[in-house]
Amino acid sequence: MTSRAVVVDRPGAHRLVTRPCPDPGPGEALVEVAAAGICMSDREVYDGHRDAAFVRYPVIPGHEWSGTVVAVGGGVDPALVGRRTVAEGFRACGVCERCRCGETSLCTGGYAETGFTEPGAFADHVVVPARLLHPLRDDADLRAAALLEPSAVIAxxxxxxxxxxxxxxxxxxxxxxxxxxxxxxxxxxxxxxxxxxxxxxxxxxxxxxxxxxxxxxxxxxxxxxxxxxxxxxxxxxxxxxxxxxxxxxxxxxxxxxxxxxxxxxxxxxxxxxxxxxxxxxxVFGASSAAWVEAVRAFGAGLLDPAPLVTHEFPLERFGEAVALVGGGDPGTGKVLLLP
The missing domain is CATH 3.40.50.720 (NAD(P)-binding Rossmann-like Domain)
Incomplete structure (x- = not known):
């Protein structure tokens, strides 16, 4: 099975590649991406304006996303397969003092984040540590759920x-x-x-x-x-x-x-x-606790990000999509990529 992905090789240069579908390793989950949001941080990556300490080229961007688990690696509960889900972007170490205090977004074990230093979700599939998954209700709107990352920041x-x-x-x-x-x-x-x-x-x-x-x-x-x-x-x-x-x-x-x-x-x-x-x-990012609160509010109907979406594009039109973000058009809200 193959999988497509948008790769930003360097600022201002991207390509759509087709590659073998990645396999989840021990402790990981393979998720089929349903929707991925483009935010100003992604625009900064594309334009080369993000601090060099917080991006690693070439990179597959995409840190705001939702999808469905299609496979899991060793040591991961197989019951996750088929579940709709989102996942935390920060890959906190879990053992440093800040992580032990619950401040996972302030991890001192070294910066690693999906879509910036690790392959992200501007792709058909993304592999993430299963411990970062936040499963959703079976009837969850995955288009709206792609905005649960900024929702967690607000939480x-x-x-x-x-x-x-x-x-x-x-x-x-x-x-x-x-x-x-x-x-x-x-x-x-x-x-x-x-x-x-x-x-x-x-x-x-x-x-x-x-x-x-x-x-x-x-x-x-x-x-x-x-x-x-x-x-x-x-x-x-x-x-x-x-x-x-x-x-x-x-x-x-x-x-x-x-x-x-x-x-x-x-x-x-x-x-x-x-x-x-x-x-x-x-606030810098969102801790695991904030993610839990955002997902609960979404499931309870207190949070509905769907009306914020104004534009949707396939992966092939990433260039058009990223140009809209930060372009100054007051009619542009959240822009999604739909693999």
């Missing part, structure tokens, strides 16, 4: 933010992470759930997902909302959003930084930070 942010019923909560950014955050936070029954994003269309989507208000940054400033929110979840990763999110929080409030910032981002004012006694947390 990590919500865990860090500790939202409580009746609180005033703001989400900064209405991209994929922001809209998923709205869904999970709405389930906590906040008194107010405001979304701040300059794109009106994205704000309207947020209202449909449970937000009580959608504001542009200028509107948030005009309404003097700084210092208003118990919890602010930042998801945009834009140059100014870490600083502006801290300004939105009330004195003694909580801020969770979820977006991936780049060099040159505006720093947080340490005077404001100390005088307001803010609690600021950041």
């Amino acid at each position: 990590a942010a919500v865990r860090a933010g500790r939202p409580r019923p009746g609180e005033r909560i703001a989400v900064v950014g209405a991209g994929t992470l922001g809209l998923l955050a709205v869904q999970l936070l709405a389930a906590v029954s906040p008194a107010e759930l405001a979304v701040v994003d300059p794109r009106e269309a994205r704000g309207q989507l947020a209202l449909g997902f449970g937000a009580s208000a959608a504001l542009s940054p200028a509107e948030a400033e005009a309404e003097s909302l700084n210092g208003s929110f118990d919890l602010v979840v930042e998801t945009a990763g834009a140059a100014t959003t870490a600083a502006s999110s801290c300004l939105l929080a009330r004195r003694g409030g909580r801020v969770v930084l979820t977006g991936m910032f780049t060099a040159g981002a505006v720093g947080i004012d340490p005077v404001h930070l100390s005088l307001s006694q803010l609690e600021v947390r950041s």
Whole structure:
């Protein structure tokens, strides 16, 4: 049996290859990919903008995906065959201090992640350690389940933010992470759930997902909302959003930084930070515990990523698909590859 895969040999150069279907080794599972999402990290890999310590060329990208287990290696429960599933991307060692503390996304055993240093899911099949699988319900929508990786990141942010019923909560950014955050936070029954994003269309989507208000940054400033929110979840990763999110929080409030910032981002004012006694947390990826929470929320119907998908492409059209991501078109949401 053969299997196709998109290989990025070096920045800007990719090819679709046909190879023998990989075999799962001891402790591994072979998954037939149903859908794989393309995110900005994948675009960075393709463009050559990802930190060299976090990518290994040539690489088969694809860290947001879903599929069905078709074979398992030695030592793996054969009952997994036929199960719909997703899997964690970080290949944590499981034995370092951070892993032992449950912080698997902070593993100090060396960075390894599906789709960046290990073959990913822009392919017909992907092989992963079976211990990283999170089986889904038999009737799970695999197209929607491909977004459970960013959902797990947001579950990590919500865990860090500790939202409580009746609180005033703001989400900064209405991209994929922001809209998923709205869904999970709405389930906590906040008194107010405001979304701040300059794109009106994205704000309207947020209202449909449970937000009580959608504001542009200028509107948030005009309404003097700084210092208003118990919890602010930042998801945009834009140059100014870490600083502006801290300004939105009330004195003694909580801020969770979820977006991936780049060099040159505006720093947080340490005077404001100390005088307001803010609690600021950041999120890098998702721990195993956050994955469990995201999968449970998905299975319970509290999380529905399907409406975020706007484009679907076969593997042969990877070049067109990756060009859409980060291209600036406000009508582009989540882009999927369907092998």
